[in-house]
Amino acid sequence: xxxxxxxxxxxxxxxxxxxxxxxxxxxxxxxxxWSKPKAKPSDWVASWLKLYEDNEKLxxxxxxxxxxxxxxxxxxxxxxxxxxxxx
Numbered sequence: 001x002x003x004x005x006x007x008x009x010x011x012x013x014x015x016x017x018x019x020x021x022x023x024x025x026x027x028x029x030x031x032x033x034w035s036k037p038k039a040k041p042s043d044w045v046a047s048w049l050k051l052y053e054d055n056e057k058l059x060x061x062x063x064x065x066x067x068x069x070x071x072x073x074x075x076x077x078x079x080x081x082x083x084x085x086x087x
Contacts, residue, residue: 003034006041009049013056024048 010020021028024045034041 001041001046003040006034006045013049013053015052023052 007017010017015023017031018028021031031041033039
């Protein structure tokens with residue numbers, strides 16, 4: 001992976017180099033050194049970014065399920081309340 005590709009992926013994921021370095025547990029200086037000629041991001045960076053993306057998708061899916069569960073429970077509670085009023 002080139003430094004340009006690395007920066008592009010970070011931008012797509014709304015990550016800064018600083019945030020990436022904090023999350024990945026490496027120094028900001030190391031990340032910036034990848035921009036030098038003949039340097040490139042470490043081999044593990046591509047897989048880390050893929051796992052980060054997968055994790056973000058799972059967080060979004062979990063949030064959708066939580067909202068669905070809340071809405072479903074509200075619907076059931078309202079239906080139960082309405083059936084009690086009709087008796």
